[in-house]
Structure formats: structure tokens, C-alpha cells
Amino acid sequence: MREGGNVLGRLGILGATAVCALALAAPAAAKTRDYKGPIGPSGAISFGVKGKGDRTKVVELEWFRLPVECGRKDDTSSGALTFPVKVKDRKFSAYAVYGNKNHPKAEAIIRGKINGSRAHGSIIVRGSKLPVNDAGTGDCDSGKHPWNAAG
CATH class of the missing domain: 1.20.5 (Single alpha-helices involved in coiled-coils or other helix-helix interfaces)
Incomplete structure (x- = not known):
């Protein structure tokens, strides 16, 4: 016994x-779904989506080789968000600044909508001191570029 x-x-x-x-x-x-895709006409975007329901966030959002116009010269800009972005009703929107928020040296405006394994949106980067890939910074503007990604 x-x-x-x-x-x-x-x-x-x-x-x-x-x-x-x-x-x-x-x-x-809690897994992260990774999304990657093109930014028209020649850039790329990548980010992760983490969480479920009201706790869903976009994390580690990065863009690469986004075309920008710097006066009469064309260049590209790459960057990343340093903070997570809340997702509400499958949509997200981020506004990031470099420098003083009232007088930014550069800014990025990123919007998106997530539909399961696909996402799409737009990105704008601009500023008087926008980091560019050629060298240093410039007074540049990307205009509004569409992007799409799959995860």
C-alpha cells in the first residue's frame, strides 16, 4: 500500500x-507575426504584430531605401520607430519626430491596416535634417508612398 x-x-x-x-x-x-513588403516605387517596410484583441501592437517597424527628394537631388532614407504602436479595429497610425516636437528636424507619418496575413498603408518622411542614405542629412520630402506587406 x-x-x-x-x-x-x-x-x-x-x-x-x-x-x-x-x-x-x-x-x-504571445507570438509575433512578422510582415515584410515593398514601398512603391523602390523601398521596403518590415514590422511585427504582437498580441491579441485590445492589446495588439505593431512593433519594430522599419523602412528601407524610401525614395526622397532633396531639393534637386534624389536620395533614399531609412529609419525605424523606437516605440510600439497600438492597433485599433485592425488600423494603426504613428507620428514620430526627430528633434523638438513643435519644430521637428524630421518627421515620419505611417498609417496602416492589417487584414490577417496582409497589411497595407502609406508612409511619409520629411524634414530639414532628414537622415538620408547617401550621407548625413538633407532638407528632404518623400511625399506619400503606398506600401503593402505580407506576414
């Missing part, structure tokens, strides 16, 4: 351990 008690005791401990392991793993189960 004592031997049977030990077996049940061991099974109880194993069961409790398994329940604890599952409970601790649950918060880590």
Missing part, C-alpha cells in the same frame, strides 16, 4: 510540475 501511495504521490508531483510549466509558458506564447 505504501508503494502505491508513492506512485500516486510521484504522479501528483509530476502533474503539478506540468501544470506549473504550462502556466509559466503561457505568457511566452
Whole structure:
């Protein structure tokens, strides 16, 4: 009888351990879906979507080689958001500034809508000190560029 008690005791401990392991793993189960795609005519965008329902956020949003016009010269600009963006009704909108928010040296305006494994939107970057890929900064404006991404 004592031997049977030990077996049940061991099974109880194993069961409790398994329940604890599952409970601790649950918060880590929040996966990030990664989206990547083109920005017309020659750039690219990537970001992750993390969470569910009211807690959904766009994270690690980056753009690469976005065409910009700097006076009479064409260039490209790349950048990233340093903060998560809330998603509401599958839509998100971000406004980021470089410098003083009342008189920014550069700004980025990014809008998007997520439909399952696809997303689309627009991006604008502009400013008197916009970081450009050629070298340094410039007085540049991208205009409004559409983007689409798949995840």
C-alpha cells in the first residue's frame, strides 16, 4: 500500500510540475507575426504584430531605401520607430519626430491596416535634417508612398 501511495504521490508531483510549466509558458506564447513588403516605387517596410484583441501592437517597424527628394537631388532614407504602436479595429497610425516636437528636424507619418496575413498603408518622411542614405542629412520630402506587406 505504501508503494502505491508513492506512485500516486510521484504522479501528483509530476502533474503539478506540468501544470506549473504550462502556466509559466503561457505568457511566452504571445507570438509575433512578422510582415515584410515593398514601398512603391523602390523601398521596403518590415514590422511585427504582437498580441491579441485590445492589446495588439505593431512593433519594430522599419523602412528601407524610401525614395526622397532633396531639393534637386534624389536620395533614399531609412529609419525605424523606437516605440510600439497600438492597433485599433485592425488600423494603426504613428507620428514620430526627430528633434523638438513643435519644430521637428524630421518627421515620419505611417498609417496602416492589417487584414490577417496582409497589411497595407502609406508612409511619409520629411524634414530639414532628414537622415538620408547617401550621407548625413538633407532638407528632404518623400511625399506619400503606398506600401503593402505580407506576414
